[in-house]
Amino acid sequence: MRIQVNNISFTYTNQSGVNSQSLCQALNGVSLEILPGEFVALLGPSGCGKSTLLRILAGLLQPSEGEVRLDGRPPQQALASKQIGWMAQNPALLPWRTVKENIVLAQQINPQNGRTLLSTNELLILVGLADFSEAYPFTLSSGMQHRAALARTLALGAKLWLMDEPFAALDELTRENLTDELLVLWEKFQPTVLWVTHHIYEAVRLANRVLVMTPRPGHLHAQLEIPWPQPRDESILKFPTLVLKLRQMLEAGINQ
């Protein structure tokens, strides 16, 4: 899916009828373009509107100014046709349903027939939860719950994955494993991925391109291409250089 964002701004207001007060301006003049199949990391300090931008792309919020196009159409259409694969820190698996039932439910809501090419069992094998289809989420570890959420996202067959620090609550080792598996799945299914993080190292490890945002009111201040193919690890010579460069860009954005 191709993303085009044209000079959008967003201000949170408390809506009390005619006299709405503006509480905070989260985004100010953000423009970007993401090509289909790219893995783009969105890096920035906390509270600068990264999540807001994600929500606008998902069609869950309307920008106060500016325009967003997904494959040339407004985000609401992508939302309505379930092209949005949303993953956040809370895996949000319904605790009263098994893993399998959670995945099936995701497909039953606003069903888009004929889109999922893989069965639920196949999806679970892909995320390494083949033996846990009848398990309830409360019996699974955090890492496993995130895998289940990933399988659920895959089941949608969405072309755009919007990921808001989904593995941030996990320990480092689990997080690395999961992101590696995520990359495998990305290469297999080739969605466009926008990955929000404030973890510089992770951004360099995962993304083709890193967009750096300033604090609130956020706008895109710099970007960096990461030219290496996947899989990559930190033994690549220039890895630390790019990490340092990103850090400098980040600090520059903060000090603006």
Place this chain on the structure above:
Amino acid sequence: MKDIINKKIFLVGLLILTACTPTKASPSSKISMTFMAGYKPQANLPFAGVYVSKEKGFFDVEGLDVTIEHSSGKGEHLQFLVTGKVQVTTQDAAVLLKRRADPGLPLVSIALIGQRGQQAFAALASSGLKTPKDWEGRLVGYKGTPPPDLTALLKATGVDVNKIKLVNVGFDPRVLTEGQVIVYPVYKSNEPYLIRSWGYDLIIWDAADYGIPTLGLTYVTSEEILKTQPEMLTRFLRASLKGIQYASEHIDETVELVLKYTGPEADPQHMRYMLETELADAQGKETSTHGIGWQTHDQWQSLADMLIQYDAMPQVDVDKAFTTQILNAARK
């Protein structure tokens, strides 16, 4: 052949005739009514009269189908009476007058069973009190609002009301035995028995002994029912008075019958005591000539005067509060 047919016609005719003729003793259809005792099941005389009538079939003889209910003592039995949910209930004479005056309930006494009231005051014998004069400076209990017969009693014995400390007590005679009050308001046929059974001796002051008019329990109905169903009331009263008469002659058996209604929580000796005390107070000047339950204008007026004098009640027309119509009809 002709004989047989004739016999058959005769037999059939006889059958039809006997089916159609109402039997003399009971009317063609029974009248249903509900009696609600003004308190829980116990051996108060009006209640006992009804229990006996029901159990011994006196109501059946009168062609009445009587359902017996009991009040919880919060006064809702009067509400049920005036809304027609029950047809006869019981009520203390003084309260009857007060409710007529305010809020103006259309109550009418059809029989005055208690010729003397049961309200009295008691103290433990060990307190050393002898006359109401000794109450000065002591804690005296009352139930509800300070009763006029208390004020009347104090006046009659020359006691200074201001020297008495009045306190509102509920039903729980243990406040007397445990010393929370020194003088406790009692119902003569009730609490004294309990307190004595716990091993305490009592001294009792009865307002009537000091010339203060008191009247006891009545059978009461509403003006509406009196007007529209006097026949039913007459039959009810006739049977109930017969029940009371029976009770006075068969005390042991009556206690047994009462226990059927009270359940095992009641003490048979206590019930017996209650019955005997109230039977004694059912006799008076009027009843020796007119029978149990008789009531006169003078009796009611004396009570009303006392209540009005001690500010318990505004003016009321006592002649509307009672009637001898049903008593007269019942004796025929």
Place this chain on the structure above:
Amino acid sequence: MKTEDIKFSDALITLALICLVGILWEGFVKWQEIPAYILPAPSKILDILIKNASMYSYAGLLTIGEAIAGLIFGTITGLVAATLLGLWPRLEQAIMTLAILIKSTPLVAIAPLLTIWLGFGVLPKIIITALLTFFPVLVNVLTGLQAADPAFVEIFHSWHANRRDIYWHIRVPHAVPYLFAALKVSGPLALIGSVVAEWTGASGGLGRIMWLAYTNLNLPYLFAAVFILAAAGVFLFSTITWVETKVVFWEKSEQ
């Protein structure tokens, strides 16, 4: 130790504790020579209970029956009201005001009215109990419906779910634990409600026995009824808790 073992030894400890209290009570009454009309000894109370077993059984069943019927009735009404408010929040002010009015009106005022309209049977008792239990259920279930984790709502929105989906899949199941919390309060309350309703006029039941016994100052009979009431309360509470562990299975304690 298995969970079942833990539960069994819990029950034994509770039983032992109750027996200990009973023994201390008996000893105290005997030692201080307290008369039965002040505080009866447990031995006397049990004696009365056994001698009148059928009376107490029948009365107990009646009162518990009234309580359960009222509990069911009140719970259903509370659920209906909470559902209405969940779907049409505009009604909230009106319905909550009505609910608070009902809750604030003392039983003593309502009970005789109900008896006048509905007669002397069990129906007024059931209605009174329902009135008592309705409010906790309404408030709790409403809170539960509105307290769903926004993360769940968000992901449903990302699937373009409609309001009904969100209501049935997120809000309703989320409100179930809250319902049980309310039932744990309402259950014992319903029992008390039945008893109090019987005090205002009844032809049977534990409340009636208690009232009659008290006005006759027959305390052993009173306490015997109280024992049964307490046992019924514990039983009701335990049953509700047990059902909760079966229904809200996902909220087990961490292993």
